[in-house]
Amino acid sequence: MKILVPVKRVVDYNVKVRVKSDGTGVDLANVKMSMNPFDEIAVEEAIRLKEKGIATEIVVVSIGVQQSQETLRTALAMGADRAILVVTDVTTESLTVAKILAKVAAEEQPGLIILGKQAIDDDANQTGQMLAALLGWPQGTFASAVVPNGDRVAVTREVDGGLETVDLKLPAVVTTDLRLNEPRYASLPNIMKAKSKPLASKTPADYGVDPTPRLTITKVVEPAKRSAGTKVKTVDELIEKLKNAGAIA
Amino acid sequence: MTTLVLAEHDNSVLKDATLAAVTAAGKLGGDVHLLVAGHNAKSVAEAGAQVAGVAKVLLADDAAYGAALAENVAPLIVSLMPGYDAVVAPATTRGKNIMPRVAAALDVAQISEILSVESADTFTRPIYAGNAIATVTSSDAKKVITVRGTAFDKAATSGGSASVESIGGPGDAGLSKFVSADLTTSARPELTAAKIIVSGGRALGSSDKFHEFIDPLADKLGAAVGASRAAVDAGYAPNDYQVGQTGKIVAPELYVAVGISGAIQHLAGMKDSKIIVAINKDEEAPIFQVADFGLVGDLFTLVPEMTSKL
Numbered sequence: 131m132k133i134l135v136p137v138k139r140v141v142d143y144n145v146k147v148r149v150k151s152d153g154t155g156v157d158l159a160n161v162k163m164s165m166n167p168f169d170e171i172a173v174e175e176a177i178r179l180k181e182k183g184i185a186t187e188i189v190v191v192s193i194g195v196q197q198s199q200e201t202l203r204t205a206l207a208m209g210a211d212r213a214i215l216v217v218t219d220v221t222t223e224s225l226t227v228a229k230i231l232a233k234v235a236a237e238e239q240p241g242l243i244i245l246g247k248q249a250i251d252d253d254a255n256q257t258g259q260m261l262a263a264l265l266g267w268p269q270g271t272f273a274s275a276v277v278p279n280g281d282r283v284a285v286t287r288e289v290d291g292g293l294e295t296v297d298l299k300l301p302a303v304v305t306t307d308l309r310l311n312e313p314r315y316a317s318l319p320n321i322m323k324a325k326s327k328p329l330a331s332k333t334p335a336d337y338g339v340d341p342t343p344r345l346t347i348t349k350v351v352e353p354a355k356r357s358a359g360t361k362v363k364t365v366d367e368l369i370e371k372l373k374n375a376g377a378i379a
Numbered sequence: 380m381t382t383l384v385l386a387e388h389d390n391s392v393l394k395d396a397t398l399a400a401v402t403a404a405g406k407l408g409g410d411v412h413l414l415v416a417g418h419n420a421k422s423v424a425e426a427g428a429q430v431a432g433v434a435k436v437l438l439a440d441d442a443a444y445g446a447a448l449a450e451n452v453a454p455l456i457v458s459l460m461p462g463y464d465a466v467v468a469p470a471t472t473r474g475k476n477i478m479p480r481v482a483a484a485l486d487v488a489q490i491s492e493i494l495s496v497e498s499a500d501t502f503t504r505p506i507y508a509g510n511a512i513a514t515v516t517s518s519d520a521k522k523v524i525t526v527r528g529t530a531f532d533k534a535a536t537s538g539g540s541a542s543v544e545s546i547g548g549p550g551d552a553g554l555s556k557f558v559s560a561d562l563t564t565s566a567r568p569e570l571t572a573a574k575i576i577v578s579g580g581r582a583l584g585s586s587d588k589f590h591e592f593i594d595p596l597a598d599k600l601g602a603a604v605g606a607s608r609a610a611v612d613a614g615y616a617p618n619d620y621q622v623g624q625t626g627k628i629v630a631p632e633l634y635v636a637v638g639i640s641g642a643i644q645h646l647a648g649m650k651d652s653k654i655i656v657a658i659n660k661d662e663e664a665p666i667f668q669v670a671d672f673g674l675v676g677d678l679f680t681l682v683p684e685m686t687s688k689l
């Protein structure tokens with residue numbers, strides 16, 4: 131079974147972004163960029179399925195600016211087999227990405243597509259579900275366990291009340307949650323090897339998809355600031371302060 | 380303008396998350412209809428009919444909808460959309476699972492986790508773990524929206540007198556089956572509905588210690604229990620306790636963070652709490668930058684002391 135893993139280049143999760151003073155967006159100049167952490171988990175899961183002999187080939191794909199190539203190389207260094215870069219400078223909306231991925235899936239015919247549940251930049255949490263809809267495939271979102279079995283896959287999902295397991299017909303779309311696995315680091319030899327793995331370069335037009343966004347961001351502001359309060363010295367003082375504030379009886 | 384709201388429920392009880400979505404839907408202008416997709420879910424439809432602001436309840440009662448599988452519920456919603464201008468769901472794991480599937484089928488860009496309705500086509504929503512708030516205008520003819528529960532008042536659960544109409548739907552898509560659920564049972568309040576939350580972090584060190592130190596304090600305060608990602612990853616607390624950017628978003632009257640450093644991703648889930656208390660042995664911990672009251676010291680002595688003095 132072939133596995134397709136879409137990955138996104140995003141601001142590193144350790145960076146606290148700053149809103150631009152003119153309110154047009156956040157300042158991304160000279161900010162560290164990395165693979166979306168949920169996508170790392172997706173790549174790792176695909177590699178583990180390959181190590182178990184369930185997956186035969188792992189194809190990673192990224193849609194975004196030219197530098198997304200670095201993100202793809204990281205995935206190749208982790209253990210993916212080949213990469214597809216769909217280059218666009220237009221801000222990628224989930225729907226656009228899902229449409230391009232649906233076309234890639236039609237060409238590649240994977241048995242499983244594993245994506246991160248959300249990208250930590252736009253926090254949209256949509257692409258996997260949209261892709262499943264466009265393909266007419268089932269979806270196992272927010273996965274903490276993925277167990278393929280013949281022509282079906284059991285997916286355990288992190289839901290608001292706890293965990294839930296669903297049984298899906300393959301091919302299927304899975305989106306990862308934090309507890310699915312702990313992604314490996316790429317070793318230096320593997321980083322070197324990744325440089326010669328195949329990487330195909332495409333454009334949205336190659337897939338007949340118009341990337342024009344449907345949503346216009348008219349303004350970006352900082353959230354209301356919370357200022358640090360006071361330090362209390364003792365538990366008694368804390369309880370008194372909370373009583374005075376009416377927070378406890 | 381008519382808006383459809385997807386009800387959150389467990390086939391017997393209408394969940395509070397629905398009520399914030401009803402309020403948000405009302406702000407779009409026009410009538411609000413509530414869709415109850417479930418199995419043997421008549422009591423949910425009846426409760427929905429009482430909710431203030433709901434003009435009509437649609438009840439799709441079918442075994443195919445009992446487990447809220449996205450593969451089955453999304454086509455049901457899509458089949459109703461010729462009659463609606465917008466569809467709104469709470470940004471719960473269920474809403475997040477189903478709604479993008481609806482949006483893609485309608486060829487619409489979804490607007491996720493809105494914080495406010497500025498007009499019928501313009502909304503605000505958090506990006507970058509809530510470190511920025513974007514104002515977003517949609518050019519799509521129909522709107523597909525999920526709603527952050529903490530950002531809208533809850534619609535009243537009485538005062539409405541909507542009619543309940545039973546509807547059919549496309550039924551089982553044959554793509555997926557529900558196997559089992561392993562739900563956390565607790566006598567404590569639900570995290571997203573609680574007035575007080577006590578959350579524990581990595582510092583607790585084990586599941587036993589988490590229960591030994593966090594639970595009694597929570598019980599004294601009548602609080603729900605939450606956790607940081609580190610505490611959940613380490614198995615000290617179940618996954619549904621996780622508060623943060625990629626877990627639950629909470630805004631209680633009082634949030635007590637115990638042995639939690641205050642990473643951006645954790646703050647994203649709780650910084651709209653009314654009063655924040657931090658107990659941490661590191662006085663430089665970032666959690667103190669958002670805490671109204673900070674107590675520097677060892678949680679293993681301070682927490683039992685606080686529990687006994689309350």
Ligand SMILES: Cc1cc2nc3c(=O)[nH]c(=O)nc-3n(C[C@H](O)[C@H](O)[C@H](O)COP(=O)(O)OP(=O)(O)OC[C@H]3O[C@@H](n4cnc5c(N)ncnc54)[C@H](O)[C@@H]3O)c2cc1C
Pocket residue numbers: 143167168250579580581582606607608609610621622623624625626627637638639640641642643644645648658659660661664676677678679
């Ligand atoms: C993609 C992604 C998503 C994430 N989503 C979330 C999320 O939704 N929610 C979330 O919480 N995190 C999330 N994180 C993780 C986040 O970055 C932090 O790693 C996590 O919040 C840290 O948890 P912690 O504060 O419990 O642990 P630590 O950062 O290790 O902090 C432990 C704290 O306990 C204090 N301490 C230790 N011993 C004691 C003692 N005896 N008494 C008092 N204090 C003590 C220490 O001083 C320290 O401040 C996410 C990360 C990524 C990459």
